Amino acid sequence: MLSTYIEVLRTLQYLYFDHFPLFYKLPFEFRQTKGKVIRVAKVNRNFDVVISLLPAILFTLAVLFCIIAMWLRSPLTRNPIGDVKMWSWLMVAIVCFCGLYFYTLWMLVYQTVGIFMLNEIFQYEEVLSKDSILARHSTMKPSPTEYFLLLLFKLTIWTFYLMTPGYATIVTFFGLDPLHPLFNFVLISNPQLRKFILFFAFNSEALLMLGIFTFKVGCVTIFLYEGIRVAGFFIGLVLLMGKMVISYLSSLSHLTDKYKSSIVHRSYRSHLKIYKVLMIIFQSLESPMKSTASLAIIAGMVGVSGCFFVLVKLPAVNEVYFTVACAMISVCGVILTKVILDTLGNLHVTSEKLLLHYKNLEIVLGMRANCKKLYLKEFYCLKAISIPVGLGTARFSKMTYSVKTEILKNMFESTINFLIAF
Template structure:
């Protein structure tokens, strides 16, 4: 399954990095190694600082315009809480704020540390795969092939139909730019007259130009938003899968060198596990707010879209209700995949630590000096897990139990929202 995720990330790399319509790249990019692996590298670009800050500017501007649009339109509506635009703008404002934090943390503040640590994980996972006894060849199953095909089709469709989606959403006045522009032009009529003058004194040409401008910015935002989201989500899942693969290789390494462990003090497996611990501990600063806001974004997407589908379907067009249903279902599936990956990572590390201290190894060591040193080092090794915590679902580490609590938290938020309104 690991190869499947690598292929998906390389598809994203090909479409949204190498052939991106805006002709610039994110601060990171994926690169294929000589083997069957992948690594992350920093991108050298002209005007690097300005280009790096541009996606953050887009997210910040989106949060601003969504909030301004809600502020301007709220007094004009007879039933604001039943208006689909208000709900959509509110949900997107929260999601864009989370995206702004994610991008700032991982691609601006902790960029160098993240690239180095991720590549260390990828490099150490790739080395055992060169030994067939430690990492046997895995043939892709039919489910994996279907999953890969479906994701590739989805990625290509989003890439190709984004301009059409931007055009339709702008035509339906779902973008937050229109209320802001109308407010500014009403407050400063001289500005409108100036724009009309430059439009050859044609109001039709002026409104056409404003519509084209809105379509352009909505298109840019959708492209950039999906690219950043796909990169961060894909990297999260890939890192989790790679660490699980590495832990499995360490388990087989322990069995292969059991004699050297018991008689000659072989401890390479402990050192490698300790390195993984250090990597996760060093990134705990950005990981914790990322995990918390990811739960917030997922909960908002699921509960908000569920509310629109259940409560507001009577005042919505069928296509918009269907779109919200697809977003809600996709958010649940994606959240489940991420939580399964991180939960399995925790369980794999627990099983590996038990494997390090299995009875066969300890009995063969006897009561000598090697056993005391081995147990001393083993005592300092802790299970690997992601620190999280939010609201009523207060927990400290990502485990299988915590995964269930998070899903229940999202379900409760959706039900409470439906009951409240």
């Protein structure tokens, strides 16, 4: 049913978990059981507490170095607002802060609860999808557009994995890494330290510069690998979970049709209880999901707005490589944001349709008075499932399909206003 989505996660798992260039793993990972069933499992590691903090420390250092780099470069630039490097470091700092928040919240604070929630959803969807009648009626086969996008994501995962050291070398060569102004400041302001380091480079300036360049390339490579891994894990999990829940709700709808006579004549209410479990899972994590969704929207908006600003407002100072990179980030950011918001919006629409299906007149009118009273009492306790979210002045209580459209509109309006303001 969801083989295409699972194939993308398998690629991510194979490259960034099973064959990751660095020596440590994230606190939990994807695991595939028999067939094509995905589970999320905790990774058993030596020095688990220390290793779990490494990505958080990496994101924190990235934010700190970007702030220091902006502080050092600002006095040296006539127009800081028109400086490409300043904008690059600002965008990286904001996105890394959001990444730090996501990682700390879901992989450290809510680790156990998150694993339980995801596996419960996967398990229920797996059980329902085994029914041949439900599988025939499944609407979770990807459309040609989705199939193309998922194949594109899979190709992107491979490309980033293989080309990351090359990207790191290019970024460092053009001085776009935040370590560049920091190293220059330290070596210029402290001649004794420079002489000390030069001694270990056999008093060769060329060897010293090569060593510093290699060190910076290594640091940027590690950061890019870890950033892509964490981002890929969360984005892949959100997409798969959203599609799983939609598939789960669609299966429940067909299950209601299948056992309609038992619901009417024998007051069969298990379909309500199954839905209630899912509703409770989402309600229990409403607070962290709200902040996560809000920050994800902010990170996406900052990335897209910043890249559009560089493309539109700073063409004179742009190199070709930077223009292409900004264009790719902008396009991919818009597509990915729309895909995720579509998934979350469809989740709400599907759950509302299912609740209307539960209250089908044929079911309710066919029941005896006492059974109808119990059925409706339990039914009215059920609420539509949706992700809570809020963003600046546009504060939304729930992620509905109309809210999804409004968020996208606000993102584009913010980008245009940002371009006009500066």
